[in-house]
Amino acid sequence: MKFIQQALLNFARNSGEIFAISLKSTAFIFKPPLNFRRIINHLYLDGIKSIPVIFLMSVFTGGVLALQSYYALQRFGAEVFTGSLVGVSLTKELIPVLSGLILAGRVSASYSAEIGTMVxxxxxxxxxxxxxxxLKYLVSPRVAALLVMAPLLTLFGDFMGIMGGRLVAALVVNQNPNLYDSQLFSALEIWDVLSGMIKSVFFGLTIAVIGSYFGLKTEGGAKGVGRATTTAVVVASIIILISDFFWTKILPFSLR
Amino acid sequence: MIQIRDLHKSFARKKVLAGVDLDIEPGQITTIIGASGSGKSVLFKHIIGLLKPDSGSIRIDGEDITKLRERELYRTVLKFGMVFQGGALFDSLTVGENVAFGIMKPDLTAAEVSRIVSLSLDQVGLPDDINQVMPNELSGGMKKRVAIARAIAKDPQIIMYDEPTTGLDPIMADIINNLIIKVNGSSKITSIVITHNMVSAYKISDKIAVLYDGRIIESGVPDDIKNTRNPFVRQFIEGQADGPMQIR
Structure with missing residues (x-):
């Protein structure tokens, strides 16, 4: 009973601190002196350098989704809709969430390890x-960088995923690319892409804040840094997965 | 002048500071000695405001820093120069950038900042060409000297050294001792040194305070400490394993 009480107390305290850090570090982005050099550094290190892994993830996810969708839809004679299914699924759900999880692993871990070592x-x-x-010097440049890069990487991932699906549809199941394109554009709305990007803005904030928070809370030596890194990745991933459900509930499915 | 009165601090159920009273005179070198785990570093972090006490006060030039808000604390801490135990140099910056980091005058030109950096490095006996070196390429003694250069470049009123000679060979330790005396003498900075090295303490101090069991149990000029009859202090300064002190 005491253990549960302590765990709940820790959860409430950590949640409160994370919320406060999110607000403060976001507000610090706009408070002079603006630290452009550090922000640009993080845009490059955490955003631009994530492009190869986002590219691989997106192309293969799009390809696999096209393949699975084609065979599943074929059972109902509806394989012409492969492009529609791939486009909407990727932009609304798969790319934002998978990009978030990849960034949680790559970036959140590096934030907590770097800041933890500094602690x-x-x-x-x-x-x-x-x-x-x-918070101003270490956390807010990271938050600024991910608020910009997470949606941009998602947009890039959307495009590459759709291209991956198109490639597989054309080369593996011999679907006419024009048919794929026409079905894609008939079903896909700008809102599908935008709603995915809105989610990824939140995921970017989560990744930066959680990585930094557990870094700042590091205690002990190398072992403490390792523990902080693992905790940051796990917590960021869990928040992304759970919050995705609520974002999907909150955001309208279509604006038409 | 720094006045510490009845300072208490506990972590979980462990009492670390149990009523510390200490006066630190301006322009002097005050050394706080004590065994490992005696609360020296906790006291150190209280003096600069990194930790808030459970009760008690720390007055710097009459202002109680334990009562300050976060924003006021960031202003007050600018009076301090700090030399951390491991140097705490920013490992993503070069030596020159580390030293320049402390120069808190936004109206200075790049050339003026560069001149202060060279001057500060020169004061600690380091050549100017070390500017572009990264901290991880430096030896322990050089890191300490760069950390001192960074602290003095800030032109502080008070400079604090946390275990400045720990981990250094005796010759380098003496070089650091001489530097502490030189920095104190040349600019009349108030210096606070935390150490368990008695050779250093005797050499550099105007005043020595002994911390044990969360309290200052004895303080005075080095000769007072050398000739004390307090059995706890005697055990510590003579480095005896057996005695009344309980070492955790």
Missing amino acids: VTEQVDALFTFGINP
Whole structure:
């Protein structure tokens, strides 16, 4: 009973702190002096350098989805709709969530490890002694970078996933690419892409804040850094998966 | 002047500071000595405001920093220069950028900042060409010296050293001792040193305070400490395993 009570108390405290860090670090982005150099550095390291892995994930997810959809729809004689199914599924759900999970693994882990190492080597304390708020200096450039890059990577992933599906439909199941395109454009709305990008803005914020938060909470030496990194990836992934359900409930399916 | 009065701090159920009273005189080197786990680092973090006490006060030039809001604390901490135990140099920045990081004058030109960086490195006996080196390429002693250069470049009123000679060979430790004396003497900065190295403590200190069991149990000039009859202090300064002190 005491254990459950303690766990609930920790959960409430951590949630409150994470919420406060989200608000403060987002507000710090717009508070001068703006740290463009650090933001650009993170745009490159965490966004641009994630392109290859997002590319691979998207192309193969699109390809697999096209293949599975084609055979499943064929049972009902509806394989012409492969393009529609691939387009809507990818843009609304698969690419935003899978990109989020990939970024959670790649970026959240690096944030918690880097900031955690700074904590255990007293570099974060040193920042304080220079009158610099670690949230402003360390967290807000990361938040700014992911608020921009997560939706852009999702948009890139949407395009590459649709292309992957088109390639597989044409080469593996010999579907006419024009048919794939026409079905894709007849079903896909701009809102499908936008709603996926809206989710990914939240996922980007989650990844940056969770990675930074567990980094800042690191205690102990190398073991503590390892623990913080694992916790950050797990928590960020869980939040992405659970919040995706609520975003899907909240956001309208179509604006037509 | 820094006045610490009846400072208490506990973590979970463990009492770390149990009523610390200490006066730190301006322009002097005050050394706080104590065994590992005696609460030296916790006291150190309270003095700069990194930790809030459960009760008690720390007055710096009459202002109680334990009562300050976060924003005011960020202003007050600018009075301090800090030399952390491992140096705490920013490992993503070069040595030059680390030293320049502390120069808190936005109206200075790049050339003026560069001149202060060179001057600060020179004061700690490091050549100017070390500017572009990354911290991970430096030895322990060099890291400490860069950390001191970074602290003095900030032109602080108070400079704090956390275990400045730990992990250094005796010669490098003495070089750091001389640097602490030189920095204190040249600019009349108030210096606070935390150490368990008695050789250093005797050499550099104007005043030594002994922390044990969360309290200052003795304080005075080095000769007072050397000649004390307090059995706890005697055990510590003579480095005896057996005695009244309970070492955790």
